[in-house]
Amino acid sequence: MSMLEQADAASSRPMLKWYITAGVVVLLIILGLAGLETSAILATSLRSGLGVQGAVFALAAIGVNLNYGYTGLLNFGPVGFMAAGAYGMGIVVTNGGPFLLGVFVGFASAAFLALLLGLPTLRLRGDFLAITTIAAGEVLRVALRSENFFSMGIVLVLLLGGVGALTYFMPRIASNATKWLMGLAASAAMIAVMIVIWKARILAGETGGTLGVPRPNEPSIVDTFYNWNPFPSSNYSLTDIAGIGDLLAKVPWFGDVLDETAFNARQLWVIVITWILVLIASLTVWRITTSPWGRVLKAIREDEDAARAVGKNAFSYKLQSFVIGGVIIAAAGMMRAMDQAFFNPESFKTQTTFFIWTVLILGGAATTRGPIAGAIVFWFFLLFIEETLDQMVERDWIPDAVLDPNQVSSVRFIVLGITLASLMIWRPQGMFGKKEEALLDAA
Amino acid sequence: MQPDSGKGVGAFTADPTPGSSKPDPILIMSGISRHFGGLKAVDVDHLEIQRGTITALIGPNGAGKTTLFNLVSAFDEPTTGRWQLDGKELRGKQSYQIARAGMVRTFQLTKSLAKMTCIENMMLGAPDQKGESFVAALFGGWGSEEAQVQAKAEELLERFNLIHMRDEYAATLSGGQRKLLEMARSLMTDPEIILLDEPMAGVNPALVQSLLGHIEALRDDGMTVIFIEHDMDVIMGISDWIAVLAEGSVIAEGTPEQVGQNPAVIEAYLGTGFDEEDLV
Numbered sequence: 001m002s003m004l005e006q007a008d009a010a011s012s013r014p015m016l017k018w019y020i021t022a023g024v025v026v027l028l029i030i031l032g033l034a035g036l037e038t039s040a041i042l043a044t045s046l047r048s049g050l051g052v053q054g055a056v057f058a059l060a061a062i063g064v065n066l067n068y069g070y071t072g073l074l075n076f077g078p079v080g081f082m083a084a085g086a087y088g089m090g091i092v093v094t095n096g097g098p099f100l101l102g103v104f105v106g107f108a109s110a111a112f113l114a115l116l117l118g119l120p121t122l123r124l125r126g127d128f129l130a131i132t133t134i135a136a137g138e139v140l141r142v143a144l145r146s147e148n149f150f151s152m153g154i155v156l157v158l159l160l161g162g163v164g165a166l167t168y169f170m171p172r173i174a175s176n177a178t179k180w181l182m183g184l185a186a187s188a189a190m191i192a193v194m195i196v197i198w199k200a201r202i203l204a205g206e207t208g209g210t211l212g213v214p215r216p217n218e219p220s221i222v223d224t225f226y227n228w229n230p231f232p233s234s235n236y237s238l239t240d241i242a243g244i245g246d247l248l249a250k251v252p253w254f255g256d257v258l259d260e261t262a263f264n265a266r267q268l269w270v271i272v273i274t275w276i277l278v279l280i281a282s283l284t285v286w287r288i289t290t291s292p293w294g295r296v297l298k299a300i301r302e303d304e305d306a307a308r309a310v311g312k313n314a315f316s317y318k319l320q321s322f323v324i325g326g327v328i329i330a331a332a333g334m335m336r337a338m339d340q341a342f343f344n345p346e347s348f349k350t351q352t353t354f355f356i357w358t359v360l361i362l363g364g365a366a367t368t369r370g371p372i373a374g375a376i377v378f379w380f381f382l383l384f385i386e387e388t389l390d391q392m393v394e395r396d397w398i399p400d401a402v403l404d405p406n407q408v409s410s411v412r413f414i415v416l417g418i419t420l421a422s423l424m425i426w427r428p429q430g431m432f433g434k435k436e437e438a439l440l441d442a443a
Numbered sequence: 444m445q446p447d448s449g450k451g452v453g454a455f456t457a458d459p460t461p462g463s464s465k466p467d468p469i470l471i472m473s474g475i476s477r478h479f480g481g482l483k484a485v486d487v488d489h490l491e492i493q494r495g496t497i498t499a500l501i502g503p504n505g506a507g508k509t510t511l512f513n514l515v516s517a518f519d520e521p522t523t524g525r526w527q528l529d530g531k532e533l534r535g536k537q538s539y540q541i542a543r544a545g546m547v548r549t550f551q552l553t554k555s556l557a558k559m560t561c562i563e564n565m566m567l568g569a570p571d572q573k574g575e576s577f578v579a580a581l582f583g584g585w586g587s588e589e590a591q592v593q594a595k596a597e598e599l600l601e602r603f604n605l606i607h608m609r610d611e612y613a614a615t616l617s618g619g620q621r622k623l624l625e626m627a628r629s630l631m632t633d634p635e636i637i638l639l640d641e642p643m644a645g646v647n648p649a650l651v652q653s654l655l656g657h658i659e660a661l662r663d664d665g666m667t668v669i670f671i672e673h674d675m676d677v678i679m680g681i682s683d684w685i686a687v688l689a690e691g692s693v694i695a696e697g698t699p700e701q702v703g704q705n706p707a708v709i710e711a712y713l714g715t716g717f718d719e720e721d722l723v
Contacts, residue, residue: 284581288581291579291585292580292589293574293575293579293580294580295563295567298556298558298563299559302558302559305518305538306555306628307539308542309554310547310570310628310629311540311543313537320577
């Protein structure tokens with residue numbers, strides 16, 4: 001451990017945590033003295049940061065972190081993987097399939113999407129991958145809007161892409177006739193599958209078009225999940241969850257905060273499961289990235305030609321990273337679907353992608369804690385700003401001519417944008433990133 | 444007459460003519476060409492590299508030396524041609540497969556992995572690591588091998604005088620140290636033949652001597668070294684054999700003495716109209 005790193009570990013990282021906490025406390029005191037309802041502000045922010053939103057975005061950011069932070073792949077289409085997970089699961093469950101099969105299909109869809117996108121594009125340079133993935137996410141969303149897209153449109157496009165990739169890359173993998181034949185056989189098989197799907201209309205209309213999943217009169221997608229909920233119906237405040245009893249609840253202001261932060265049993269169940277998934281994903285990513293496998297990923301991030309020059313199959317590692325990252329992101333998509341019990345194509349707009357990236361950059365790429373801390377802080381402040389502005393507008397501190405109540409949710413992004421820009425200038429490594437690494441980048 | 448190259452370990456006898464056959468060739472290139480549009484960057488009819496020697500690849504700027512390296516290490520695809528390492532056909536193989544087959548290379552613009560420490564840079568190089576498969580990475584079982592890899596990496600760092608930088612990021616090394624690190628990392632793969640692209644370029648003159656020492660030591664360990672270099676003193680000093688490229692083709696081959704007296708080489712470097720005496 002170098003001097004710089006020691007200094008960093010010893011001082012700035014723990015200090016940052018206290019800076020943020022102190023900043024929030026001071027802000028709350030000022031706002032409280034000014035007459036705002038600070039318990040509501042804090043409660044709303046906490047609900048979001050520690051709740052489903054925080055957990056879902058932490059999970060998705062962990063997946064993107066594996067791609068970008070550790071492998072250097074600019075995956076700008078995480079929302080596409082969330083969609084693949086949610087739709088894969090939704091289609092199975094609304095057709096009466098078992099929930100766990102649905103989950104499996106959700107993961108498999110994301111892995112398939114990763115292969116489909118990765119095979120042709122991972123040979124491209126970083127920025128091309130970014131363009132391809134962001135486009136793929138949008139294509140998927142727009143395609144999902146059309147009622148019958150699966151009957152032909154996207155299947156055609158995706159499968160032809162797959163066939164193209166296979167026939168193009170099979171001979172490159174090893175130039176001999178056997179591989180050519182395998183490529184042709186695989187192409188023929190895929191075309192056959194395509195024709196079967198077309199003729200049988202197996203998937204026609206299954207995505208629900210703009211109506212989403214589940215459509216009216218279709219079985220719920222979340223029943224099984226909530227049937228497993230062990231928490232009795234009640235309201236759970238943060239102290240209940242932390243197991244420290246309701247001592248704080250008797251203190252006037254804290255009591256209000258705790259009351260307003262309370263989750264019902266259903267929300268609590270989603271939150272607990274999602275945070276458990278975050279923990280599992282974090283540990284998995286930590287374990288694999290600290291192994292020799294992870295060392296190859298980092299080498300590819302730094303310079304993939306150098307990795308090739310010492311005999312590492314860079315393409316294979318990039319594909320592995322892409323698939324594993326995609327599967328983790330798909331889990332986030334499925335958990336969000338569990339929370340909302342419904343989704344449609346509009347649930348998967350590019351905004352989600354940008355939020356995930358913001359979370360990752362805020363927390364610090366290529367760190368284990370980064371995505372988690374980033375997600376909590378991001379959602380905490382987004383809601384903090386919104387609730388504060390809401391109350392200000394409500395009390396007419398800000399005249400409607402300047403800002404009316406409908407505009408608040410847009411203005412919060414302006415404030416957040418300024419915050420992020422400042423962060424990039426003064427702390428480019430994010431909350432947990434190593435400052436020296438960020439400096440090396442600039443050099 | 445076939446004079447001995449006189450270098451002891453790397454000595455062998457062969458015809459000093461372009462494309463001549465060697466007594467024990469490790470690398471044989473035949474008919475390798477690379478066209479960029481109308482430009483023929485490389486057009487090597489035949490070239491053999493003797494096992495266990497230091498062979499220098501020289502030639503004026505734009506002669507196609509680096510392109511030839513790129514082609515044989517599959518970082519670029521030749522328009523035509525084939526080449527064999529120890530009798531194994533390499534045409535159509537990918538760059539990582541060529542490295543695994545025993546031929547590694549370094550780059551003119553050093554590729555140190557900036558945000559990895561020196562020891563991580565080194566440990567990456569070890570071949571066939573169990574922990575490099577995803578399943579093993581997840582479930583473990585690579586710990587003991589990792590310790591061996593680390594010991595080997597430290598030994599090489601020691602040998603290349605980089606052990607004091609063990610835990611520093613590669614980006615903090617000087618240009619010369621990065622060249623050393625890249626060379627050491629290549630050696631982690633236990634290569635049979637190593638291609639060094641301008642190993643001395645940009646290296647502090649104080650380090651050049653030690654670098655030369657390392658290169659000679661590799662040859663003395665039985666490795667084959669091919670290197671591209673511009674500094675004539677360096678080349679004459681350590682090469683067992685020299686191949687001269689000009690406009691993509693091999694125009695001369697031979698021991699340093701033979702090449703130094705070859706009029707074709709002098710012409711390629713300096714153009715026509717010079718007397719041999721002008722060169723001294």
